[in-house]
Amino acid sequence: MSAVIDVADLKKSYNKNNTLVLKGLSFQVKKGQCFGLLGPNGAGKSTTLEILQGLKKPTSGKVSLFGMDWKDNEKQIRMKIGGLLQSNNLYGRTKVKEAVRLFASFYKDPMDVDELIERFGLTDKANAWLDSLSGGQKQRVFLAMTIVGKPELIFLDEPTTGLDPTSRQSFWEIIKSLKEEGMTVILTTHYMDEADYLCDELLIIEQGKIIESGTPDAIIHRTFTDPVIREPRKATLNDVFLKLTGHDILKQETSHA
Numbered sequence: 608m609s610a611v612i613d614v615a616d617l618k619k620s621y622n623k624n625n626t627l628v629l630k631g632l633s634f635q636v637k638k639g640q641c642f643g644l645l646g647p648n649g650a651g652k653s654t655t656l657e658i659l660q661g662l663k664k665p666t667s668g669k670v671s672l673f674g675m676d677w678k679d680n681e682k683q684i685r686m687k688i689g690g691l692l693q694s695n696n697l698y699g700r701t702k703v704k705e706a707v708r709l710f711a712s713f714y715k716d717p718m719d720v721d722e723l724i725e726r727f728g729l730t731d732k733a734n735a736w737l738d739s740l741s742g743g744q745k746q747r748v749f750l751a752m753t754i755v756g757k758p759e760l761i762f763l764d765e766p767t768t769g770l771d772p773t774s775r776q777s778f779w780e781i782i783k784s785l786k787e788e789g790m791t792v793i794l795t796t797h798y799m800d801e802a803d804y805l806c807d808e809l810l811i812i813e814q815g816k817i818i819e820s821g822t823p824d825a826i827i828h829r830t831f832t833d834p835v836i837r838e839p840r841k842a843t844l845n846d847v848f849l850k851l852t853g854h855d856i857l858k859q860e861t862s863h864a
């Protein structure tokens with residue numbers, strides 16, 4: 608399988624005294640994978656995603672998408688990707704179908720808007736204002752906007768944060784189906800169960816550093832040697848994070864909020 612994303616020694620600092628929020632990340636994402644960046648608040652997930660999407664510049668390191676770099680190939684890369692930003696509040700006074708149609712108009716060969724709305728269970732909301740929707744419905748609209756241009760690669764930054772369990776589940780099923788259709792999906796999350804369910808491979812990052820990487824199974828096997836814990840799988844990725852860092856990712860999450 609070929610690498611859709613290739614990142615080497617990626618560093619980022621936001622300020623002049625060079626405090627690095629990304630301290631040298633290296634990873635590859637293969638075509639058709641769901642690849643996850645997992646970590647607590649402030650780990651550097653959004654920064655990484657924004658750099659990959661050409662929205663922020665790295666301080667140093669190599670970032671290539673489809674074998675191209677942002678500097679010389681912005682237009683070509685832009686046509687192949689779609690992105691859902693964290694807490695997207697931009698389009699409140701827009702109607703569902705209008706919003707998806709607007710995004711469709713940016714592309715040469717977009718999906719059929721009505722079909723897409725139907726597929727995401729939004730047909731009876733087609734003429735509703737975005738700000739009248741539930742969190743789960745809103746995320747599905749944003750996802751429709753993200754994929755309507757038939758991107759090969761999509762970026763989802765904490766797509767299910769704040770959603771109720773049923774909405775999360777239905778969002779997961781949509782992501783799975785996109786992956787089955789061959790789309791490469793990069794997502795960030797601080798939910799271990801989400802990473803475990805959706806991701807073929809993941810990076811666990813903390814304070815801008817990779818502390819583990821691989822498939823969820825491989826990570827659990829490396830972290831725990833006791834066969835009673837690892838087979839049948841009694842340990843979760845949350846246990847991995849706790850063991851590697853000494854603190855609970857979810858507790859840390861709430862203490863930041």
Ligand SMILES: Nc1ncnc2c1ncn2[C@@H]1O[C@H](COP(=O)(O)OP(=O)(O)O)[C@@H](O)[C@H]1O
Nearest residue numbers: 621622628646647648649650651652653654655
């Ligand atoms: N625009 C910015 N200016 C200065 N610091 C920032 C900016 N964006 C993020 N940071 C800092 O970079 C670090 C990583 O943030 P972020 O990438 O948003 O992490 P995550 O998405 O994992 O919560 C944090 O310490 C955050 O405060």
Ligand SMILES: [Mg+2]
Nearest residue numbers: 652653654693
């Ligand atoms: Mg973030």
